[in-house]
Amino acid sequence: MTGIPPAPAVDLTGLTAERAGRLRKALSEAPFDAVVLTTPESILYATGYRSVAGALFRAHRMAAVVTADDCWLVCPAADTAPAVDGGLPEDRVVPFGRFYFESSGPTPLTGVADRHPDVYAALRTAIEAAGAGLRHGVEGLAGDPALGAAVGDGAEADATGWAIRVRGLKLPGEVELLRYAARLAEAGVRAALEIAEEGVTEQALAEAIATTMVAGGGEPRFVVATTGPRSALSDAHPTDRRWRRGELARFDVGCLYAGYWSDIGRTAVLGEPDTRQAGHYAAILAGLDEQIAVTRPGVAVSEVFDVAVRTVERKGVSPYRRHHCGHGIGLAVYEPPIVSPGVAVELEPGMTFCFETPYYNIGWGGMMVEDTLVVTGDGVDLFTRSPRELPVVAI
Amino acid sequence: MTGIPPAPAVDLTGLTAERAGRLRKALSEAPFDAVVLTTPESILYATGYRSVAGALFRAHRMAAVVTADDCWLVCPAADTAPAVDGGLPEDRVVPFGRFYFESSGPTPLTGVADRHPDVYAALRTAIEAAGAGLRHGVEGLAGDPALGAAVGDGAEADATGWAIRVRGLKLPGEVELLRYAARLAEAGVRAALEIAEEGVTEQALAEAIATTMVAGGGEPRFVVATTGPRSALSDAHPTDRRWRRGELARFDVGCLYAGYWSDIGRTAVLGEPDTRQAGHYAAILAGLDEQIAVTRPGVAVSEVFDVAVRTVERKGVSPYRRHHCGHGIGLAVYEPPIVSPGVAVELEPGMTFCFETPYYNIGWGGMMVEDTLVVTGDGVDLFTRSPRELPVVAI
Numbered sequence: 037m038t039g040i041p042p043a044p045a046v047d048l049t050g051l052t053a054e055r056a057g058r059l060r061k062a063l064s065e066a067p068f069d070a071v072v073l074t075t076p077e078s079i080l081y082a083t084g085y086r087s088v089a090g091a092l093f094r095a096h097r098m099a100a101v102v103t104a105d106d107c108w109l110v111c112p113a114a115d116t117a118p119a120v121d122g123g124l125p126e127d128r129v130v131p132f133g134r135f136y137f138e139s140s141g142p143t144p145l146t147g148v149a150d151r152h153p154d155v156y157a158a159l160r161t162a163i164e165a166a167g168a169g170l171r172h173g174v175e176g177l178a179g180d181p182a183l184g185a186a187v188g189d190g191a192e193a194d195a196t197g198w199a200i201r202v203r204g205l206k207l208p209g210e211v212e213l214l215r216y217a218a219r220l221a222e223a224g225v226r227a228a229l230e231i232a233e234e235g236v237t238e239q240a241l242a243e244a245i246a247t248t249m250v251a252g253g254g255e256p257r258f259v260v261a262t263t264g265p266r267s268a269l270s271d272a273h274p275t276d277r278r279w280r281r282g283e284l285a286r287f288d289v290g291c292l293y294a295g296y297w298s299d300i301g302r303t304a305v306l307g308e309p310d311t312r313q314a315g316h317y318a319a320i321l322a323g324l325d326e327q328i329a330v331t332r333p334g335v336a337v338s339e340v341f342d343v344a345v346r347t348v349e350r351k352g353v354s355p356y357r358r359h360h361c362g363h364g365i366g367l368a369v370y371e372p373p374i375v376s377p378g379v380a381v382e383l384e385p386g387m388t389f390c391f392e393t394p395y396y397n398i399g400w401g402g403m404m405v406e407d408t409l410v411v412t413g414d415g416v417d418l419f420t421r422s423p424r425e426l427p428v429v430a431i
Numbered sequence: 432m433t434g435i436p437p438a439p440a441v442d443l444t445g446l447t448a449e450r451a452g453r454l455r456k457a458l459s460e461a462p463f464d465a466v467v468l469t470t471p472e473s474i475l476y477a478t479g480y481r482s483v484a485g486a487l488f489r490a491h492r493m494a495a496v497v498t499a500d501d502c503w504l505v506c507p508a509a510d511t512a513p514a515v516d517g518g519l520p521e522d523r524v525v526p527f528g529r530f531y532f533e534s535s536g537p538t539p540l541t542g543v544a545d546r547h548p549d550v551y552a553a554l555r556t557a558i559e560a561a562g563a564g565l566r567h568g569v570e571g572l573a574g575d576p577a578l579g580a581a582v583g584d585g586a587e588a589d590a591t592g593w594a595i596r597v598r599g600l601k602l603p604g605e606v607e608l609l610r611y612a613a614r615l616a617e618a619g620v621r622a623a624l625e626i627a628e629e630g631v632t633e634q635a636l637a638e639a640i641a642t643t644m645v646a647g648g649g650e651p652r653f654v655v656a657t658t659g660p661r662s663a664l665s666d667a668h669p670t671d672r673r674w675r676r677g678e679l680a681r682f683d684v685g686c687l688y689a690g691y692w693s694d695i696g697r698t699a700v701l702g703e704p705d706t707r708q709a710g711h712y713a714a715i716l717a718g719l720d721e722q723i724a725v726t727r728p729g730v731a732v733s734e735v736f737d738v739a740v741r742t743v744e745r746k747g748v749s750p751y752r753r754h755h756c757g758h759g760i761g762l763a764v765y766e767p768p769i770v771s772p773g774v775a776v777e778l779e780p781g782m783t784f785c786f787e788t789p790y791y792n793i794g795w796g797g798m799m800v801e802d803t804l805v806v807t808g809d810g811v812d813l814f815t816r817s818p819r820e821l822p823v824v825a826i
Contacts, residue, residue: 086668087666088653088655088666088667088668089666091652091653092652092653092764093764093765094489114665114666115665115666117663117664117665117667117791117793118664118665118666118667118668121661121664121667134754135665135754136752136753136754136791137663137665137791137792137793138750138752138790138791138792138793139792139793139794139795140792140793140794140795141793141794143793143794145793146793149752149754239648243645243646243648246645246650246651247642247645247646250638250641250642250645250651251638251642253634253638255641255651255654256641256645256650256651257486257487258483258486258487259650260483266516268512268532269512269513269516270509270510270512270513270530270532271482271483271484271509271510271513272483272512272513272516273481273483273513355533357531357533357544358531359529359530359531359544369487369488370488395533396512396531396532396533397532397533397534397535398512398532398533398534398535398536398538398540398541399534399535399536399538400534400535
């Protein structure tokens with residue numbers, strides 16, 4: 037398949053070690069000695085382990101206990117073997133629940149069933165193994181009192197924001213994975229526009245996008261390809277609706293690559309745009325371009341929001357009502373900081389964002405450009421490479 | 432692409448109405464007058480609405496309030512326009528949170544922002560609209576006390592099991608969608624075996640599977656394609672490991688089609704199997720075949736488990752330790768009843784199951800056959816059609 041970007045040359049094992057190193061360095065400066073991570077993203081960050089079941093079942097729970105020089109993964113018994121295969125030592129994986137592995141040689145993996153009844157009991161074992169007298173930060177503590185009870189007296193602080201801040205400043209390898217995931221999504225939209233013609237269905241456009249993501253090793257996770265009035269619906273599944281001459285199509289698509297997300301947006305028109313389409317597109321693109329132009333270290337995130345809304349309105353889409361004009365991205369598709377009013381967080385090199393200025397007009401249509409980038413020492417490094425003008429599909 | 436099964440001729444709008452009818456009929460026989468549904472699956476069942484964001488964000492919440500003759504969807508403001516596009520009346524969609532739609536004509540969708548601060552406040556509004564004095568069953572009540580507070584005095588019962596039982600007996604249209612999703616997964620595995628040769632990577636096998644699912648309109652959701660010793664890992668992501676002569680490959684794959692899941696398993700060997708591979712495969716296949724053979728209305732689910740374990744052991748894989756040998760499937764990939772010891776639920780026509788007899792031996796490999804079927808009046812209707820013998824990839 038043409039158009040697939042070259043795969044990133046990132047050593048995932050090395051990246052896991054680098055992330056763990058960054059976590060330990062942050063821990064050395066934190067008001068606690070150890071941290072209990074409870075989101076799949078933070079656990080992947082710390083351990084390199086990404087659970088297949090974890091993405092399928094809402095009730096799936098894991099935890100990681102990270103100290104200055106050690107790490108335990110608390111996981112369902114079924115997750116133990118793949119976690120060990122991924123590089124975790126057998127004696128650092130603490131299982132709960134029932135699952136059976138047999139073995140052709142001696143391994144503790146044959147005894148993972150029924151070691152603990154639930155995640156909390158297994159977490160208590162991991163906490164004890166980590167050592168007495170430690171002060172623990174706990175991700176998600178405020179939302180789950182049972183976590184605090186499991187950690188015990190050492191549960192000193194909710195580490196949710198702390199974990200997000202550590203994960204927020206991306207390592208070079210993470211930047212390359214996010215760049216690749218974004219380019220794969222972009223290649224998907226390009227493939228959709230290549231097969232587009234009058235009467236093409238939303239589903240056919242979506243299929244072209246997903247096929248491209250898969251061909252590049254990505255896992256498609258959302259493929260919004262909506263045409264005509266449906267382009268105004270914000271997130272909606274593609275249907276058998278046919279794209280007609282003069283109509284907008286809006287694409288908002290993302291995939292996973294090695295655990296890292298993409299989320300990009302593009303708009304196109306079938307045939308030449310009318311004045312309103314061209315004018316509104318110019319306005320939202322100007323808003324996005326101004327966001328990119330003001331982005332550099334030290335600028336408040338709220339300013340990136342404000343400049344987007346001001347610019348889009350000044351260029352003629354008024355009122356332009358938005359609750360956010362972008363978000364962080366990484367191991368989660370939305371990561372704080374959200375590009376929203378009043379967010380005083382200052383931009384730092386290594387932060388990765390999606391910036392976007394979508395416009396949804398029921399009955400008329402919707403349009404957006406959404407780009408992904410990393411903040412650099414003096415501005416931005418843009419991941420996406422598509423032409424900026426409104427793509428016109430010739431008919 | 433060859434091998435894609437013909438798409439099912441199911442009218443999704445009609446199916447939504449049929450599901451709602453079944454829900455209402457069950458409600459007329461329930462110990463409550465109305466039901467508050469809170470899982471994405473039950474909400475899709477009742478309303479036909481499947482949220483894109485709902486599959487991406489753990490914090491995404493919705494609810495549906497269903498009475499004898501009406502229905503309200505409680506959802507984030509961003510979900511209102513796609514829900515209305517899907518057929519829900521504007522005045523039956525109760526939004527919370529902040530999101531802005533503009534419009535080229537009069538519609539309440541321009542005013543969905545900030546109507547309610549959260550799902551609970553919006554749910555209170557929907558409950559009031561449904562009428563005073565109703566007794567409510569509430570799905571997920573036990574796990575979320577705030578739900579009970581939002582519903583108020585009428586929150587009489589936890590309706591989690593009730594909703595599962597209603598969804599558990601599939602309508603003919605649901606059976607056809609599940610059959611198609613299963614055949615799409617099966618076609619994926621077939622495509623993987625067609626490209627297989629010595630040295631093919633797990634990732635290339637997974638790509639063939641996902642591409643096939645996408646080509647048939649499916650959304651790939653898990654693609655376990657593991658080779659050699661990695662086939663023993665239960666669920667694990669594919670890697671760049673190469674499949675070698677004499678090794679097993681294990682496939683456990685599923686996709687979504689119109690909200691319905693598939694989950695099938697297959698095993699293959701590259702070149703001729705050795706005695707142990709052939710013998711173990713014969714044993715696990717015999718276990719699965721016996722499950723299918725005993726399945727008919729009135730049989731206890733636990734018996735389907737017991738016969739699987741007894742048969743696999745008798746055929747020479749001993750001990751054969753399993754916590755389950757299958758599960759219901761539908762709008763969720765795992766639905767009760769789980770095919771486990773002690774589950775006294777009796778099989779009924781219309782129940783859909785995945786039956787499976789996986790075997791995971793660390794260091795040696797893993798194997799499974801997992802089939803999907805619907806219980807009929809006198810036995811089963813098997814969805815999967817692959818040959819039953821161990822597929823041998825010629826080299």
